[in-house]
Amino acid sequence: MNKIKIMDELLANKIAAGEVVERCASVVKELVENSIDAGSTEIKIELIEAGTKEIKIIDNGSGMEEKDALMAFSRHATSKLMTDDDLYNINTLGFRGEALASIASVSRINLKTSTGNIGTIVSLEGGKIIEVTTGDARKGTIITVSDLFYNTPARLKYMKSLYTELSSITSFVNKIALSHPNIKFVLTNNGNVLLNTDGTGDLLKTIKAIYGIDLVKKMIKIEGSNADYEVYGYITLPEVTRSNRNHMITLVNGRVVKNAELNKAINDSYHTYKPDNQYPIAVININVDPTLVDVNIHPTKQDIKFSKMNSLTELISTSIKDVLKTTILIPKIEVRETLPTNNYVQSSLDLNRVLEPEPTYKAPIINNDLIVTGEESLDLVDTKQETLPELYPIGTVHGTYLVCQNELGMYLIDQHAAKERINYELYKAKLGSPKKEITALLFPLTIELTQDEFIILKENKDVLLNMGFDISEFGLNSIIVKTHPIWLPKNYEEKAIRKIIETVIQHEKNFDIEKFNEKVAINISCKLSIKANDNITLMEMENLINDLRNCQNPYTCPHGRPTIIHYSKYELEKLFRRTGF
Ligand code: ZN
Ligand code: ZN
DSSP states (O other), X not given: OOSSEEOOHHXXXXXXXHOOOOSHHHHHHHHHHHHHHTTOSEEXXXXXGGGTSEEEEEEOSOOOOHHHHHHTTSTTEXXXXXXXXXXXXXXXXXXXXXXXXXXXXXXXXXXXXXXXXXXXXXXXXXXXXXXXEEEOOOSEEEEEEESTTTTOHHHHHHOOOHHHHHHHHHHHHXXXXXXOTTSEEEEEETTEEEEEOOOSSOHHHHHHXXXXXXXXTTEEEEEEEXXXXXXXXXXXXXXXXXXSGGGEEEEETTEEEBOHHHHHHXXXXXXXXXXXXXXXXXXXXXXXXXXXXXXXXXXXXXXXXXXXXXXXXXXXXXXHHHHHHTBOOOOBOEEEOSOOSOOOSOSHHHHHHHHSOOOOOOOOEEESSOOOOSOOXXXXXXXXXXXXXXXXXXXXXTTTEEEEEETTEEEEEEHHHHHHHHHHHHHHHHHHSOOOOEEEEEEEEEEEOOHHHHHHHHHTHHHHHHHTOEEEEOSTTEEEEEEEETTSOTTOHHHHHHHHHHHHHHTOTTXXXXXXXXXHHHHHHHXXXXXXXXXXXXXXXXXHHHHHHTSSSOSBOTTSOBSEEEEEHHHHHHHTTOSOO
């Protein structure tokens, strides 16, 4: 029986609307997905000039008989989608038929394929079959697409730079490799290996092949389940972030999907552990009953709709928060002797390295991001019993950093950031369960505002009343504050009141009390923290450290910046060359 069947007309038209071969990456995508459908366990993608000259895919899949091989290039041929319902099935990889015919029409193709018996070789040019011969019987398919768009110069012009083409191919292959850790993927460009996964089915090993061992060592495992969903995967420590969202990867039942809400849930779970505009690297698998999801029917989009979204974001959020809470998150300063050489492409920065010659200098680098230790174990970060170890302060440097020590080495604490964290957790708790206890100011405080500030404040007066402030108008564009909640810090009442009022004024749009409280907590904790160059006594240092140790998250200030860093004894010895290394 023919493996490639003819689809019904209706479905074909539906697909035709969206299916266009635009770029090298869309060709790679179609061909790789065909190889996956053919049951391949090894797929090699060889590019010349980022695929603009040649794209060659070698697989060990089922291969095709001659009849199927010829049929594969006719329009509306498919081996996969047969009914309209299939279009909505999450397990269906993509759309078939149109694509191969479209690719063939704008390139030169050489197809060698065999089911293990006699091999078939088909050559096409601009979609026309030039030659059909027999070839060797190696099971699988080798398809070579050369000179893409050679016969459509107008389209060729739209091709982006080699850099962009390669970057989108890499990004696609990385994602498909993450979706199929049990398939070995090799990607090369002009003979340089960009990705080489082992196909053993181990997700972490696939992540390692993509991001490198150094990054994997800074990842933590997350796991969780509820009535509707099951999640598991790996996320980076808060100290390792990227400036774009591209490295938060979510898979649903093993397929990469794009969903802004999921990304937001992942990123928000790190709130105050890292700056909000820096993003983690995360690979998270979501297992769900396929009837709970609805794939966007547009074939080029990977978006998806979940019928119980809240239940899912809640699960992701608690899974991440739980693991952050139980992991020691003090960034370690580590000495690196050489530049890493085996980090494969991921960020655009790394891509530059692939397209341009490697720098040849090698200098010792002090770096708190990457470590090279030589050994290749995939031990992840330890989980902890306690948040911070005992620390003994020695003094301050630059009036800002407390120098501390214990048997594990030296620690530096940023006194402003540390106090800010302590304040933040305190005020957040106070604001979260407001006691109605209020107290009168000895001298009522008058605050002058501009006309528009005054109007905004008047509109949001209830917020302040609910917090325990007695506020009334006092002349033109001025207010008078007579009482305040009792938890405002002694001697800093005025500072705190001014900061809170400022926050109300800035927060006019879409008022949300929870977000407002969060902002108030952050603002007053910064305002009331110790400044840099405020010299504090040894006793005050000890108190500060103790208070920090009692925090839920002692590692970062509410803005996500580190409060503490660690120089281990070993690293100090390395820096001073006291150890042979
Ligand atoms: Zn601050
Ligand atoms: Zn801060």
